[in-house]
Structures are given as C-alpha cells and as structure tokens.
Amino acid sequence: MxxxxxxxxxxxxxxxxxxxxxxxxxxxxxxxxxxxxxxxxxxxxxxxxxxxxxxxxxxxxxxxxxxxxxxxxxRGDFGTSITLRQPVAELVLGRLPATLELSTMALFIALGLGGTVAVIGARKRDTATEVGLDLTSGAVLSIPDFLWGLIFVLLFGVLWPILSISGRIDPRIEFDFTTNFYIFEGLIRGRFDVVMSTLSHMLMPAMSLALPLAAMIAQLLKQNLKEVLNQDYTTLARVRGFSETSVILREALRNAALPTLALVGVQFTFLIGGTVIVERLFAFEGLGNMAIDAVINRDLPLIQGIVLLFAALFTVINLLVDLSYTLLNPRLRHG
Amino acid sequence: MTTQPHENTLEIRQLNATLPNGMRLLRDVSLTLEPGEVRALVGESGAGKSMIGRAVLGILPSAVVHSSGDILLEGQSLNAMRPKTRRSIVAKMSALIPQDPLTALNPVRKIGPQITDPLVRIHRWSRDRALKRALELLERVHIRNPERVMNSYPHELSGGMRQRILIAAAFAPSPRLIVADEPTTALDVTVQKQILKLIRELQRETGTAVLFVTHDMGVVAKISQKVTVLFAGRVLEDAPTEAIFNDAAHLYTRGLIAATPTPNATAEPFRPVPQDLIAQLQRDTQAEDVRFYQGGRK
Structure with a gap:
C-alpha cells in the first residue's frame, strides 16, 4: 500500500x-x-x-x-551557464541553501506569528480584540512582500539601522564554509558570530516574505479554531474543568490545523516564488536573485536549471504537506 | 471540601434564562436532586430540558442572559462564585454524559488520555492512579481489551463503544452529580437498552445523583425516581415517577405518556399529544410572558 x-x-x-x-x-x-x-x-x-x-x-x-x-x-549534466561559464548544476545547487534557509525561516516566522494571533483571536472571540486582530491581519495581508521589504529597509535599515540591508553575511567575517547552509553550519561548528550575522541579514527579507502568509494563517486558523470550539468534545473538555486556553491548545488546535495546513502548503510555494523579488531587493545571494540575472542575460541553460529546481522544490513541499497531514490526522493512517 | 450528607446534591432555585431578543428559555425553574437520586427532565424539543443541564454545568450558549435564580451544588451557591472557582468546583463535583458519542470524543487524540487527562490535570491524581481507574471503569462498562482501546483513536470504535467510554469517563472521578443529556438518543435501539442499563447499574453502585434529560417516557419509567415535566421552559409537573405514570396531575403529562409508542403494537394505535392542548399551553405561556415583562419592567 x-x-x-x-x-x-x-x-x-x-x-x-x-x-x-x-x-x-x-x-x-x-x-x-x-x-x-x-x-x-x-x-x-x-x-x-x-x-x-x-x-x-x-x-x-x-x-x-x-x-x-x-x-x-x-546523465546529471544540466549544461553550462552562458554568462557565468560554469556548470548549471553547480551554480544552482550552490545557491539553493541560501533560498532554502530564507524561505524556511520565513515559514517558521509565519507559522509562529500567524498561529499565535489565531489562538489569541479564538481565545478573545466575539470581542473587540478579535475585530482588531482581524482588521490588522487584513491590512497586513493586503501589502505584498516586496513592499514589506521596502518598509523594513526604511525602518530598520535607514531610520533605525539595526539590521543589515544587503547580502547574506558580513563579508568581513572569515569562515570557510563547506556547505552553503550558513546558519546550519555556523550552529554546528559553534560559530555564533556567523549565525548572528546571517540572521541579521536574513531577518528583514524573511519577515517580508512571512508577513502576508502569517496574516493568512492567522485568519484561516482562527476561523477553523472557532468552528472546532463549537464541537461537542471541546464543550466536554470545558465541563471537565479545562480553561479556555487549555481547550484551544490541547483539544482544538490540532483539529483546526488540518484544513489550515492545506493552505500553508500552497501558500508556501507562493512564498518561494516571492523570494525572487525579495532576494533581489536585499541583494541576497539566493536562487531567486540568480534567476533574475539569468533572465536579464537570456542565460537559457541557467533559466532552465533554476526553473526545474523550483519545480522539484514545489513537489517536495507538497509531499511534505501530505506527510504531515497523515501525521496530524490519525484517520488517514489506517485503511 | 466538606460534604454534608443531609444536603441536596443539586438545588435549582427560580432559574431564568433569556435570549437577547427577549425569548425566555427557562421560566422560574426550581428543582432538587437528593444524593443518589435519578431525576428525569422530560419535555419536547425546545422545552428547555437540555438548557437546565447546561446551566448547571456552566456551558450555556454565550448568547444566553442569566436573568435571575441560583444553582446550588451541595449547598454551595454557584452564582456567588467567581467564574474560575465555579468552573473548578463544577468540574470536581459533576460530569456530563453527552448526547452524541460520535462527536464527543476528540478525533485526533487517543482514548486513554481523553479519560485520564482530567483526572490528572484537574483532579490532581497521580498518572498511575488515573490509568488504573480508567482501566477499571472501561472493564466495568464491558469494554473488552481495555488496554488496546485506551491506545485507539475514536474512529476505530463503534458508537455504542464510544458511549460506554464516555460513561466510564464520566464516572471515573466519582462525581456527586452526573448530567446525562439524552445519552441514548443518537444510538440504535438495541444499543440504547444496554447503555441505559449500564448507567442505572453504575449509578446504583456509586450512589451518584443523576439529572437525566430525555424526551422518551419509556426511558423515564426505566431509570428515574422523580420526574420534572417541562413545557416552554416552565415546570409543568414535578412528582415521583410512580405518581406520574399512575396518576399524572397535568393533562400534558398524560398526553406525553399516552404518546409513548409501545412494542406490542396490538394494544392501541399511536396517539400524539393533542394539538389543542399544546395550543392552550402556548397561549398560557404567552400570557405569562406579558405579565413577566410588564411586572419586570416596572
């Protein structure tokens, strides 16, 4: 089977x-x-x-x-880039870790932020707080990722310059990478200056990508939570003495997460698509940034390689979504 | 918590519940439940019988406005309590057997924790004690292989099994009061009998008082010592079960008894409660509403 x-x-x-x-x-x-x-x-x-x-x-x-x-x-040969005169496979795989780290971080920010707002909204349902959160997430959702990027550059790059606005890591840091997963490798080799510098460069692009998705998750998950909170088993949990917060987190969240997950899978692929322009905005050396150069230069082999990799990435994500569905929903595990 | 044996397990005094649009769900409902007693709440749909149970357990729909009245659990007034205290007291003293076993268990959690969680987290039992108690009760409700069932998900079990599990879960913390909200309505007839028998047996063994919500006079005859007949949120009649069946004071109650289908179909044809009687009761209720609002406003 x-x-x-x-x-x-x-x-x-x-x-x-x-x-x-x-x-x-x-x-x-x-x-x-x-x-x-x-x-x-x-x-x-x-x-x-x-x-x-x-x-x-x-x-x-x-x-x-x-x-x-x-x-x-x-045979594993994706051709040679016309402009960069290097094997496409090498170029593309060299950039993949940067985009993977960025989009994964964005996904986790979106899940954390959206999930928290959804839980608070469900906890405060039918109050002014819920309306306020709805309006806020509606507004956040209506601003696209690249505009968020510009807003962040203005806020944390210019007015209050605490974050780095360009590149992936401080070029002054001396570190011989064996992989291109900067955060992962920095953590494993205990180089926290590397991790911190990478994070400082990634935070703004990741937030730009994450905010619209976070708003979407907040709205959908809250709606699903409210439906689940009318179910008999949540009522029974209240009778048994559990607080509303406890009912939401222990009884309702997993049930409400199921329909939300399907959307997150689809939206995450959009988020990866968004890396193209956001990476460009922050001069972040990822796949998306490379894709724009490849298109401008009509570097046909490189375009093909990048698009194919993106397509492969999307299928992997869909697979992961389906797998987590099975993990969350015991009814799918048998028969 | 000190429990005085002479005290009523549950006492409802002049309970009113109203919707924001002025519709009255409960009208001056008063009733008492002695320790170890089973009281049936009967009436047609919308008569307010489930509302009473929900009011006791503190799970009335959020739209409902409490206008007046009080509920006492072993002499303690619930209305005087802060919401958090009330929730904790109600949870420690009472339990619910819900109507529909198919929707009352969380589909993504295993059966075991759904029974033991409240024992550990609310009643502060040790995990071992909770586990032992759960297994003991599952066996008591004739679940074969309780260890395996504890490790199952709800969708792997039949409706009758799930209701037996919910009964076990309700009796597990040895509550003083159980509200059974039409616990057999969603089950098929052959299972209904077993479930009813089980609740009655466990109730007798544990001496728990039961508020049994039902619309089925046949069930009333089998399980309860006292009956409260409701119509449109109003108590029409409150009497021992014997008296209700032998010599009901109210015409409506007689109508309800006569309307109960019997298995020996040869006896007499099915007779619903007469329409003119219901219409008369509705007129009475409306007249009372008018008096209530005129009197209540000034």
Missing amino acids: LLKNVLVRLITTAITLFGVAVVVFVLVRVAPGNPIAMMLPPGATPEDIANLSALYGFDKSIFEQFVIWLGGVL
Whole structure:
C-alpha cells in the first residue's frame, strides 16, 4: 500500500518535472531576445553570430536541442551557464541553501506569528480584540512582500539601522564554509558570530516574505479554531474543568490545523516564488536573485536549471504537506 | 471540601434564562436532586430540558442572559462564585454524559488520555492512579481489551463503544452529580437498552445523583425516581415517577405518556399529544410572558 503510494508519487513527479522542462525549454526559445546577441559586441558580423550559435547548439531545431539537453540532464549534466561559464548544476545547487534557509525561516516566522494571533483571536472571540486582530491581519495581508521589504529597509535599515540591508553575511567575517547552509553550519561548528550575522541579514527579507502568509494563517486558523470550539468534545473538555486556553491548545488546535495546513502548503510555494523579488531587493545571494540575472542575460541553460529546481522544490513541499497531514490526522493512517 | 450528607446534591432555585431578543428559555425553574437520586427532565424539543443541564454545568450558549435564580451544588451557591472557582468546583463535583458519542470524543487524540487527562490535570491524581481507574471503569462498562482501546483513536470504535467510554469517563472521578443529556438518543435501539442499563447499574453502585434529560417516557419509567415535566421552559409537573405514570396531575403529562409508542403494537394505535392542548399551553405561556415583562419592567 505504502510502496504503491510512493511509486505513484514518483511517477507523477517525474511527469510533472518533464512537463515543466518542456514548457520552459520551448518558452525561453520562442520568447524574444537572443542570448547570442547579448554576448557579442555591437557590430559583430552575421558570420560571428552563426559561429557562436553553432557553438552553443542554438542553430539546431528546438526539438533537437531538447533531446540533446534532456540526454545531458539524465546523465546529471544540466549544461553550462552562458554568462557565468560554469556548470548549471553547480551554480544552482550552490545557491539553493541560501533560498532554502530564507524561505524556511520565513515559514517558521509565519507559522509562529500567524498561529499565535489565531489562538489569541479564538481565545478573545466575539470581542473587540478579535475585530482588531482581524482588521490588522487584513491590512497586513493586503501589502505584498516586496513592499514589506521596502518598509523594513526604511525602518530598520535607514531610520533605525539595526539590521543589515544587503547580502547574506558580513563579508568581513572569515569562515570557510563547506556547505552553503550558513546558519546550519555556523550552529554546528559553534560559530555564533556567523549565525548572528546571517540572521541579521536574513531577518528583514524573511519577515517580508512571512508577513502576508502569517496574516493568512492567522485568519484561516482562527476561523477553523472557532468552528472546532463549537464541537461537542471541546464543550466536554470545558465541563471537565479545562480553561479556555487549555481547550484551544490541547483539544482544538490540532483539529483546526488540518484544513489550515492545506493552505500553508500552497501558500508556501507562493512564498518561494516571492523570494525572487525579495532576494533581489536585499541583494541576497539566493536562487531567486540568480534567476533574475539569468533572465536579464537570456542565460537559457541557467533559466532552465533554476526553473526545474523550483519545480522539484514545489513537489517536495507538497509531499511534505501530505506527510504531515497523515501525521496530524490519525484517520488517514489506517485503511 | 466538606460534604454534608443531609444536603441536596443539586438545588435549582427560580432559574431564568433569556435570549437577547427577549425569548425566555427557562421560566422560574426550581428543582432538587437528593444524593443518589435519578431525576428525569422530560419535555419536547425546545422545552428547555437540555438548557437546565447546561446551566448547571456552566456551558450555556454565550448568547444566553442569566436573568435571575441560583444553582446550588451541595449547598454551595454557584452564582456567588467567581467564574474560575465555579468552573473548578463544577468540574470536581459533576460530569456530563453527552448526547452524541460520535462527536464527543476528540478525533485526533487517543482514548486513554481523553479519560485520564482530567483526572490528572484537574483532579490532581497521580498518572498511575488515573490509568488504573480508567482501566477499571472501561472493564466495568464491558469494554473488552481495555488496554488496546485506551491506545485507539475514536474512529476505530463503534458508537455504542464510544458511549460506554464516555460513561466510564464520566464516572471515573466519582462525581456527586452526573448530567446525562439524552445519552441514548443518537444510538440504535438495541444499543440504547444496554447503555441505559449500564448507567442505572453504575449509578446504583456509586450512589451518584443523576439529572437525566430525555424526551422518551419509556426511558423515564426505566431509570428515574422523580420526574420534572417541562413545557416552554416552565415546570409543568414535578412528582415521583410512580405518581406520574399512575396518576399524572397535568393533562400534558398524560398526553406525553399516552404518546409513548409501545412494542406490542396490538394494544392501541399511536396517539400524539393533542394539538389543542399544546395550543392552550402556548397561549398560557404567552400570557405569562406579558405579565413577566410588564411586572419586570416596572
């Protein structure tokens, strides 16, 4: 049963990724803008252009190019970046940890903040506090992540400069990373200056990404909590003498979290999409920032590599959401 | 807490409950429950019988306005208490057997902690004692393999089993008072009998007083010593069960008894409570409402 599920999952993932690959491959080639023209100085002869095109294989038909590229991918070779002249796989995987750390931190901030507000809102239901929280989360939700980024830069970078507004870590810190997970590695190797500097750089972009999601979680989870708090088992818990807060945390939260989780899964993929612009804003050296450069330079192999990695990331997230669903809901564990 | 044996377990004095729109759910309801006594609250839907139980347990819907009256548990006035004290006193002295066993257990938590949690966290028992008590009571309510059931989730058990578990959970802390809110209504008929028998047996063994909410006169005859008949939140009749069945004072009560379907269908056809009687009662109630609001306002 489990094996069959995993197998079905793997096959659908493969099909999805293949579909994404086809679409991206074709799109970047039919879209206007020629990577070769970007590389050559003005006044290059048609002969130069033809030569360079042939060098990168752009003279062949799209179908032929795709087959060649796919053949490489299956052998683990995602091509070479045109602008950076390095293997795409190396470049992309080198940037992945930065984006993973950033979006994971944003997710935890969103869950913590949104969850807390939801619990307080449910605890204070039908009071002015609830209305106030609803209005606040509505307002927070209506401001997009990049605007939050600008607001934070203004507040904590300019008016009260306590956080770093650009990059991923203080360049003066000397530390020889073996992985690109700065926080993780800093923690493991006990270098708290590394961790603190990374956090100081990550806090604003992570908050910018987290706030809209936090507001969404706050609203949905509170609504679900209020419904669960009308259920017979929560009434019974009150009769048994548990305080309202205790009823919310022990009896209601897990039940209310189930429908919220589905939304968090979907929204988290949007959050990762948001890293593209937010990373750019904070000059954060992650995948999203690289994606923008790749698009500007028409670096076709790099674009393909990044998009494919994003697609793989999304499927992994969906898988994790489904798994946590099973963990939270005992009814899904059997039969 | 000192308990005086001569005191009533529960005493309700002139209890009124009103909705913000002025609709009266309970009208001067008074009743007493002696230690070890079973009192049935009967009446049709909306008569306020569940409301009385909810008022005692402090779980009235938040919209309900308490206008007047008092509830005493073993002589202690609940209205005089601060909400936190009240919750703790009510939880330590009373328990609820809910109506629908399918929705009264938390679907994502195992059965065991749902029984032992209140014993440990509210009644301050040791974990071992709570566990022993839970197993003992599950066995008492004829749950086979109680250890395994404690480790199960509600969806793995049948409705009858879940109701037996809820009965075990209600009796576990040895409460002075149990409110049974139509505990057999959601179950199928064959299971109803067992559940009723179980509640009656446990009640006799433990001497717990029971406020038994039901609309079924057949159930009343089987389980209770006293009966309170309600109509539109008003007590129509309050008498020993024998007296109610042999010689009910109120026409409405007689109607209710006559309307109870009997298994031997050969006897007589089903007779609902006469419509003109209900209409008369409703007119009485409205007239009383008018007097209440005129008198109450000035």
